[in-house]
Amino acid sequence: MDFGTSTIFVASQRGVVPIGETFAWMPSLVGYADDGAILVGEQALYVDDAQLVRSIKRCITENRAFVQLDTPTGTKDVRADDLMVEMLRETVRRASAKGVDMTANPPTLGCPAMWDGPQRRRLHELARRAGLDVTLANLVDEPVAAGIAWLSNQKGPKAPVRVLVFDMGGGTLDIAVLEVQGQGKQDVSVLAALGVAEAGNALDRVVAEDLEYRLAASGIDVRMLERPKRARQRLQHAAPDVKISLSSVAEVDVKLPRREFGVASIPYSREQLNEVFAAQMDRAEQYVETALRIAALPNATEVEDIVSVSIDELAAQVDVVVLSGGMSQIPYVTERLAQLFPPSTRIELAHASPEFAVATGLALASGYARINKYRPAFDIVLEWDKGRQQRTVYEAYTPLLEMRQLATGDGELRLIRTGRQLKLPEGGTGRLRVVSHSGEASQAKLDGSTLDGFAVELSYDDFEFSLYPDGRIHLIDGKGEYEGQLQ
Ligand SMILES: Nc1ncnc2c1ncn2[C@@H]1O[C@H](COP(=O)(O)OP(=O)(O)OP(=O)(O)O)[C@@H](O)[C@H]1O
Ligand SMILES: [Mg+2]
Incomplete structure (x- = not known):
């Protein structure tokens, strides 16, 4: 669903x-x-x-x-x-x-x-x-489902493919970078998945404003009409249809009730739509860039490494851009992405009807192994006193790097939780628990043992748990220092 x-x-x-x-x-x-x-x-x-x-x-x-x-x-x-x-x-x-x-x-x-x-x-x-x-x-994740819909139409086993899914719907723009590999049951690794609440509704609003502006340019000031509020509502209702029609024709005549507006219609072209859509697509590209930087995390050792790579170099690593969501049918979306990515990157629809892609992929998702590297789907909890005391060391789906760090380049390339942050007692023994939300048991290891059940010497001052984007785990407790790996 x-x-x-x-x-x-x-x-x-x-x-x-x-x-x-x-x-x-x-x-x-x-x-x-x-x-x-x-x-x-x-x-x-x-x-x-x-x-x-x-x-x-x-x-x-x-x-x-x-x-x-x-x-x-x-x-x-x-x-x-x-x-x-x-x-x-x-x-x-x-x-x-x-x-x-x-x-x-x-x-x-x-x-x-x-x-x-x-x-x-x-x-x-x-x-x-x-x-x-x-x-x-x-x-x-919706973009992961859209990626699976695309994948289900690909033939034969292939070398690992890096896919960027661009899913622009009504409320959100969702972007994911996936790495697909394996034969038969394919593995879909999510290297990055992020989104913003700016998509079709937002464009509808600016189109409605632009229609008002175009009316003003032809001498009709909506504020001066008998019922300005109602007139604006009419423009807001017309906007989505105008936008949708312009995906298949170059110009539309926006019909208006003559009694209310004094004119029966106003022309609106695809070029005009592109003009008001441009700033939103600029922001969308920023998010594509951020997603590509996040996807580069596992190969980096410092934040600086991923902040300094050029966008061209990042874009060149993508084999296919997969389009999903109703808004991806706007020709300007493809035009802009084709400028951002090199000619060697293919741009394809996730599904012949891109607004069907997410549901189609969701129905097939159980056939694909999914691993989310950027937002692991499990909690890591520290318990002591027979489970009566517990702290969440890592909460499932928390990004391993804050978006702010990508902009500023500061900070370390890891998620850190200290004894102070967790308000741990000084002394005593606790145990780490891994609570999976994905249905698959955790394979994580620490110091050669399973992470789930790992005994920890509690310490307010010394405890420090770090998770790196490449899956590395580092723990310091009251006794010593341990290395591990998520999978
Ligand atoms: N042919 C088209 N051209 C342009 N825009 C379209 C077209 N068809 C649908 N849309 C727009 O796409 C948006 C709906 O897309 P979709 O059905 O993918 O969104 P959604 O899944 O409901 O929203 P979200 O995924 O953001 O929660 C609406 O803004 C709609 O006006
Ligand atoms: Mg959607």
């Missing part, structure tokens, strides 16, 4: 399961009817804007618990989680009507690469409330 910001898709191993009333997908809309009923998907299309939430998934991305909505009993703060559970339940019902029973076969769920542990646990909890028997291991 691909629970997207604008669309919800379900796929089985045979392909996309059409759960929408009009299209294959269900729109990610939820709102209140005048009688207080919660409306989901297409049913919510025609409720008033104040009674509607368009991009509820953003509440997870932005860590918001409530959304403000007009309800029959007045304006209320409604729990976003309750609304999302309703959407998930409806998705489960519709899939079941198409012969796919997700309550019997728990689905793989996509999540943005940028989500941290608590955000992933929130979606997991919502899915459980909707009757799905999922674990955290059922969550797969």
Whole structure:
């Protein structure tokens, strides 16, 4: 299940399961009817804007618990989680009507690469409330799923391939750098996965503003119209359609109600769209660059090493750029990426319909071994006093390097946790525990023994646990110093 910001898709191993009333997908809309009923998907299309939430998934991305909505009993703060559970339940019902029973076969769920542990646990909890028997291991990064969709269409065993997935959807731009190798059951190593909450919705907003600006240039000042607020709403509603049409034609006539605007239409061209999209694509390229630097981490020993490599050198290491998400259909996206990468890097669609890619890949994900090197999918916990005391030394999905360090080049190339930070007691014996969220047992070793269960001499002043991006582990405790490896 691909629970997207604008669309919800379900796929089985045979392909996309059409759960929408009009299209294959269900729109990610939820709102209140005048009688207080919660409306989901297409049913919510025609409720008033104040009674509607368009991009509820953003509440997870932005860590918001409530959304403000007009309800029959007045304006209320409604729990976003309750609304999302309703959407998930409806998705489960519709899939079941198409012969796919997700309550019997728990689905793989996509999540943005940028989500941290608590955000992933929130979606997991919502899915459980909707009757799905999922674990955290059922969550797969969306760009990784898109990469798998692409991979499933490649023939034959190959040498290791480095793939950059560019997944631009409605709410987030997700980028991942994958290394794919192996025959039969292929290994997909995630070298980098990051994202930003700036995608289709953001472009819609600037297109709406630009339409207002173009109207002004032709002598129509929206502020002076009889109902400026409503006129702006019209432009906001028109913007996504304008954007989508311009992926296939060079110019559109944006139809407007003449009574309200004084004109029946205004022309808008692909060039104009590219112009307002350019700054967003500049930022997107910055993130591509950051992802490529993160992917270079395992071969570096100091932050300085990866900060100083030129972007051309990093780009040249990518064999294929894989495009996913509705926004990747905009020709300008391909144009810009083709300028960033050398001609030897291929640019391909993850799926013939790029907005289907994530769901298609999620349905196939169990056939691929996945290792996330940049954000390991397990907690490392230090316990003592028969488990009554514990500290999280590493929390699953925490990036091993802070983004800030890539910009400044400071700091060391490792994640460090000290006895002071963890407020450890001075003395006593503890034990390290590895709690896997991926469903696969940890293979990590320390000083020749398994990391899970490793005995540690507690020390407030001396304890220091370091995790390096190449998987190296270094531990100092009250007794000595140990070296190890994640896998
Ligand atoms: N042909 C097209 N050309 C341009 N944009 C398009 C096209 N088709 C869809 N879009 C845009 O793509 C976005 C939706 O893409 P997608 O369905 O991949 O997003 P999502 O999965 O719902 O969101 P996210 O992954 O960010 O949570 C919307 O902004 C939509 O307007
Ligand atoms: Mg998506």
